[in-house]
Amino acid sequence: MSSFSKSSTSSIYGENDSDQLRRGPWTLEEDTLLIQYISRHSEGRWNLLAKRSGLKRTGKSCRLRWLNYLKPDVKRGNLTPQEQMSILELHSKWGNRWSKIAQHLPGRTDNEIKNYWRTRVQKQARHLKIDANSTTFQEIIRCFWMPRLLQKMDTSSSSSPSALSQNPTINSQPFDHAFHHQGSASAQIISHQVPYDRGVIDHQELNSSSDSEHGIGTSTSCISSSESMNFSQVSQFSEYPTGGDHFHASNNDSSEYNTFAKDFCQFDSNCYDMENISQPETMPAPLAGDFNNWVQEYDLVDNMWGAWMNFGNSGTHADINEFN
DNA sequence: AACCCCGGCAACCGCCAAAAA
DNA sequence: GTTTTTGGCGGTTGCCGGGGT
Numbered sequence: 001m002s003s004f005s006k007s008s009t010s011s012i013y014g015e016n017d018s019d020q021l022r023r024g025p026w027t028l029e030e031d032t033l034l035i036q037y038i039s040r041h042s043e044g045r046w047n048l049l050a051k052r053s054g055l056k057r058t059g060k061s062c063r064l065r066w067l068n069y070l071k072p073d074v075k076r077g078n079l080t081p082q083e084q085m086s087i088l089e090l091h092s093k094w095g096n097r098w099s100k101i102a103q104h105l106p107g108r109t110d111n112e113i114k115n116y117w118r119t120r121v122q123k124q125a126r127h128l129k130i131d132a133n134s135t136t137f138q139e140i141i142r143c144f145w146m147p148r149l150l151q152k153m154d155t156s157s158s159s160s161p162s163a164l165s166q167n168p169t170i171n172s173q174p175f176d177h178a179f180h181h182q183g184s185a186s187a188q189i190i191s192h193q194v195p196y197d198r199g200v201i202d203h204q205e206l207n208s209s210s211d212s213e214h215g216i217g218t219s220t221s222c223i224s225s226s227e228s229m230n231f232s233q234v235s236q237f238s239e240y241p242t243g244g245d246h247f248h249a250s251n252n253d254s255s256e257y258n259t260f261a262k263d264f265c266q267f268d269s270n271c272y273d274m275e276n277i278s279q280p281e282t283m284p285a286p287l288a289g290d291f292n293n294w295v296q297e298y299d300l301v302d303n304m305w306g307a308w309m310n311f312g313n314s315g316t317h318a319d320i321n322e323f324n
Numbered sequence: 325a326a327c328c329c330c331g332g333c334a335a336c337c338g339c340c341a342a343a344a345a
Numbered sequence: 346g347t348t349t350t351t352g353g354c355g356g357t358t359g360c361c362g363g364g365g366t
Binding site: 024061064 | 331332333334335336337
């Protein structure tokens, strides 16, 4: 149990001098005190501020409260698709450099971005039983999640040029091109972009596509990094079959496939939930027990399944045509 | 209605680097 | 040049509200 809960479950003040600092949630009075003090003396010198303002808080606590909550330009509310897109893209470049990422999202704090990543993005990784920092998951984000956001961005700004082109942090061209020239359904984008039926990966293409300076979408290949094709992460997919034989189970008799399908559909629905949009009519979620029909109509899941098989087969590619 | 579970988020902690003494 | 203080960062915790049973 943390010291925070200790103080909050008993008394907010301790027994001795050093414990006379308040902890836990801020009250309206404390917020007012802090705002008033900063309006008169400006921010900074947080320890001094804590002493002189009359707040029984540490300087660090005051700073945190101000920067993450009280500061006037702190933007509150749900992250827009554009902001989500930026986070995904910038995190792929910089990793957990939350403050650096936050600098590119005006009004958003590093804490908020960190929370978004942990509660939303990592949740998807857990559903798919993948390490959120793995190359594989990054590819899934790039191939699956980002096109959804692009779709949302474009539909929400239909009167203006492509929403993506308005985001300076994203190299929009390839996705933009894919979006406008391959149809609006994300399933189409994905099925065209994912070369899962390729047994050999073009490493020249891989190298160009993993150009970190340009970030996402610099290639039409979704399984793009050479690292991801080393199959060194097979152990991560131990719950999924590693033999090519399983892939023939396009009928309902493959429990492994069904497990994968369930997880994938959960991932899918979570993506929709996250963006607060409804699934397009062109790609409805499959009904329970009707998954195979859905698969045959929309080649989304079997593409992903093919990807698993590619990983699991150590390079022996699965023939996704067997599905259709 | 009561209980449980879970996700979101505010706030804390430890560590480290830069600035100040 | 050394020590102390301050500020910033990333990781973690636990409260709280909503939904499900």
